[in-house]
Amino acid sequence: MSGKTVLIVDDEPAIREMIAVALEMADYDCMEAADAREAHALIIDRQPDIILLDWMLPGSSGIELARRLKKEETTADIPIIMLTAKVEEDNKIRGLEVGADDYITKPFSPRELVARLKAVLRRATPPGIDNPIEVDGLILDPSSHRVTANNSSLNIGPTEYRLLQFFMTHQERVYTRSQLLDQVWGGNVYVEERTVDVHIRRLRKALGEQHDYLVQTVRGAGYRFSTQPA
Amino acid sequence: MSGKTVLIVDDEPAIREMIAVALEMADYDCMEAADAREAHALIIDRQPDIILLDWMLPGSSGIELARRLKKEETTADIPIIMLTAKVEEDNKIRGLEVGADDYITKPFSPRELVARLKAVLRRATPPGIDNPIEVDGLILDPSSHRVTANNSSLNIGPTEYRLLQFFMTHQERVYTRSQLLDQVWGGNVYVEERTVDVHIRRLRKALGEQHDYLVQTVRGAGYRFSTQPA
DNA sequence: TAACCTTGTCACATAGTTGTAACACTGGGG
DNA sequence: CCCCAGTGTTACAACTATGTGACAAGGTTA
Missing domain, CATH: 1.10.10.10 (Winged helix-like DNA-binding domain superfamily/Winged helix DNA-binding domain)
Structure with missing residues (x-):
């Protein structure tokens, strides 16, 4: 029903899978990427509606990717949710500064994930000012x-x-x-x-x-x- | 001119006084409370238009009080501005989650305080909102x-x-x-x-x-x- | 602490919507 | 005038959205 596509970026296949399953049950289309390069390619190519981005990534870090995406005009308005381990709590603020639209602290429940994803998507799509x-x-x-x-x-x-x-x-x-x-x-x-x-x-x-x-x-x-x- | 009443909640008399002076010069009426209990009593009794609430309070913490106020229907729509020391920056987020309408990091200039207070009041009080x-x-x-x-x-x-x-x-x-x-x-x-x-x-x-x-x-x-x- | 209220969810009941098939009708070409 | 593709109309079974009562958890009050 929602039909929105979500890109999941995380180097742990198990975590990607877990997230993908949860989202698919909520009727989202999922794509997965294991590192920043792969993610970037998919973003350019498939234009997801929203990105779930792990803070810790091999090579270029997640935050690097986020910053880059927010700079490029074609990708700047794709919402990003950062995934951070709880030890890294300080990063929340930096993540938000970079332009992430929300952050979620691992571990999180599927329900929470879906709820916040929905919330971000909602905010990102302001209702048009339709006249009669x-x-x-x-x-x-x-x-x-x-x-x-x-x-x-x-x-x-x-x-x-x-x-x-x-x-x-x-x-x-x-x-x-x-x-x-x-x-x-x-x-x-x-x-x-x-x-x-x-x-x-x-x-x-x-x-x-x-x-x-x-x-x-x-x-x-x-x-x-x-x-x-x- | 404004006639709005402000409740200042802080355990430091000096700070309360400083704030009160600044606000009175900007033509607000001030009440002061040193702890949560006293604050609560004043809120029920005198119904301030806005509350300046210190994060750190003896006894029940400021955030506790905020949460409580936002829950009770008679006080839920009184705007709250949280005052936090900058060391406690993380609390910003938690403060906002509790329902605070803004937060100000100490130290702050009187001018900044008045400006933000005015902004919050404006947002919180659309024209004639308290008319039936x-x-x-x-x-x-x-x-x-x-x-x-x-x-x-x-x-x-x-x-x-x-x-x-x-x-x-x-x-x-x-x-x-x-x-x-x-x-x-x-x-x-x-x-x-x-x-x-x-x-x-x-x-x-x-x-x-x-x-x-x-x-x-x-x-x-x-x-x-x-x-x-x- | 017990009685009471509020709240978010669930499971089930009800009601409104949807896509299809089947049949009726229509108009224009032969 | 007859035929037939194209369209109108109706009925209906599956599906979906919403209504509703119950309940457990958490909180508050007495």
Whole structure:
């Protein structure tokens, strides 16, 4: 569900494995690296969403790597969580100074790890300042997650909401079922194309007679959201 | 001009005096306490607007007192600034974890003290925050820490109170469980997201049939506080 | 210390959502 | 006019998200 990818950097295979298992159970994708060089390559190549970085690393130390990543523009805003053994507590502060977003002291429980990782990711992704969109009296307000018409809010499911939001931000243009699946469902799901039809149907129903004309079928091509009647 | 009252808690009379003089020149009213017990009594009795709390206190330590204050609902939202000697730097983090709003390292200049105190007060006191908030006959009064409906006060726990207060000051907007944990529980606490559901449940129950409609579920998104029925 | 409250989790109950299949309808080409 | 690909519509079983009551741990009060 989260789909976030996590890079685990630690020279102990056992620890990497332990972490990977915990994270995969929480539905994260994991990559592993044993040293700074390998880590760096993976970061450039695969662009993880967050990095778990061991303080002690052979060769270039973890803190070196962190500093380097925070300097390079392309990697500067990937959050980093430092892993430190408790003997090294003093390093906490230095770690944070270098730009780490959090630190976790070994040993730690899987639950704590997941919780803090989640917290860091949350902070790193501030919610956009979405303004309401209005079309012909139909209002979609992202901040309250509400769709309103005639001063009363519509009962609309999550998928239909996303679909409508996509349409309202991409009006007057035809999208194939395939494109809609990519945009609204997310690129990596396997769903029948006909499923789109069903959700279109549900959306139209939710919009009611007054607004269902906005969702238009383009035979042989796909669907379009337009204020101009077909 | 400010009229704000400041409680200074430090076992060194000289330091208390120094601080008090500095603050009075900046037009704050000062109270002083030499230990945790005395401090606690004054806090209950005189309700200061902000507390300057020395880390090292005879008897119960400053951090103990801070933790206690943040737990009790009548004192939870009084801002606390921790005073720490620089040798104790590690404590910064622990201090903040306990819920302190800032820390200042001794020695500090009076000017710095006043500046940071002002900053904390500004953050902690959005305009008119201690005025009661009323929604559809439901009244939350921060000054008495009470929630009232139909002229009788509701039996509501500390967490539910904070949750309700957050909602009433942030109406008409969806918050994810994650965000609520950040805002209501505090950023550095690690609890299951489902715990939010349970407290939502408790809050609804406390509100009773007449008002529980205000707390709305937004499937797949989170919760929302709104006078407008879902 | 005992009675009591608060809190975070769990397990189970309930309710809302989703993707598919099956069938009905539609329009345009032959 | 018939046929058929393309689309509309409905039903439904699996799945997921949320509601709910119970409980143990920890803390507080009397």
